[in-house]
Amino acid sequence: MQLDQLYQEIILDHYKRPHGRGLREPSATEVHHVNPTCGDEITLRVAAHGSTITDVSWEGQGCSISQASASVLHELVTGSNVGEALRVHEAFVELLQSKGRLEPDEATLGDAVAFAGVAKYPARVKCALLSWMAFKDALARTGAATQTEVQS
């Protein structure tokens, strides 16, 4: 069944046991993003030290795809520097916008390769991107981002 691709074990695992959930670092840059078509929302904080992202913490309400994607985001970018995080971000967005025609690079995307199936469901792409767009927004507002000239 096609649905198995959409709800891969990895996604369901992240959904049931989300990583990085719960808002930390009150001084970090905080953004709140919503998906107006479904009402899903996420509050996300990015803490940075120099050009290193020390924590991505989040609290959200939404479907399994949106929650799992925030969990994977936390896993992938926490501890990396801004440049690496933006490369991962770019690869993730490209994968989701590929309509399922792109073979994901596991070395860059880790668990996020599981979202290749989501890319085949246009109605769900925004669910997967909600936290990632919030992350990029938060990054653009931190001092860390301005040092490396984030393209919006």
Place this chain on the structure above:
Amino acid sequence: MITIPDGMPQYTDKPRFDVAAIRADFPILSRTINGHPLVYLDSANTSQKPRQVVEAMVDHYLNHNANVARSVHTLGTEATEAYEGARATIASFIGARRPEEIVFTKNSTEAINLVAHAFTGARDGSRAAADPRFRLGPGDEIVISEMEHHSNLVPWQLLCERTGATLKWFGVTEQGRLDESTVDDLITERTKIVSLVHYSNILGTVNATARITKRVREVGALLLLDCSQSVPHMPFDVVDYDADFIAFTGHKMLGPTGIGVLWGRYELLDAMPPFLGGGSMVETVTLPHTTYAAPPARFEAGTPPIAEAVGLAAAVDYLRGIGMEAIAWHEKQLTVYALDALSTVPGLRIFGPTVPVGRGATISFALTAADGTPIHPHDVGQVLDGQGIEVRVGHHCARPTCVRFGVAAMTRASFYLYTTTGEVDALVRGLDQVRKVFG
């Protein structure tokens, strides 16, 4: 089975129809989705279209197409007759006193905006001569409810921002009914208009309007009923309901998208300023000044949705051929069946009335997994789609209602004349599958 004594109205007295024969008129219902027969449970969102409606539009375009109200040639006359004939058909369908009380809009949303736009701010001196019923300022009030579609909420918020008037609303009870206990406090001499949903698109509640209408008349306010969900599903008569305006839309009642209807009492329409300016809505135009046509032309600037009006009239003919009372009964039986069937699904909670009285065939619910964690409606809808079952998920353009019940989103199954009990069974089986995936 309860036996009704002889001499009393019997269930079998109610008009019925053959659902299988109806379904044959809707080719889309025979297609498959993801390898499964389509189970279309999203008619409150938009209905499917019978062959007769599509064919009427095709015939119009292929054989009678011309612009309306401005041509002297034969085709122009045919198109104008078809367009105005559609107006008359729709007027008689809802019991309007005359066809000129029907204004074609692009949807219900535009119809409601048109009425909201008719109000002039008391601070706006340029139109001080406007009819006092449509003058609005600080201290004046508009009353809606907590179960409105955003289309019957945002236009009034905008109007309040523009004029300084105050927006108030009826609450919703835990059972999903309108809380009428506050009617005398909410609707007062300060109230200029009450704009209320007749049949909730999210809770399925069909509001009893009599008490509200009575109060509206006592205080001299206006009453608009949002009938987007009721006109397609039950007999409706504007005189019986004693409304001042109603709004509904074509695509939810077997008609095409792109056409909606504002019905208003003629005398009120005549007191209202134009909405959009342009061709067809004028009387005499000079460069500095224009006088406006009488209703409904005053509110129909530009080339109107002609083929859509033809399609909507064909839809009304189709619905009438079956009979609105028969359709209402079919849906009532489906609702009884579905409320019963859904109550067998573990972890399912229905929002809105759980008895098939004062409610229509639109049922929203939440679902939890075996361990008690909520399953998000998007996930429910996605797994159901995998089995060919099409439901609506999200906040249904009624976010305040979702907030009222403490959820961000709901899953909604909605039925129509072509829905079968077999499709309700498919939904129940589908929900079991959802719980397996998220178990």
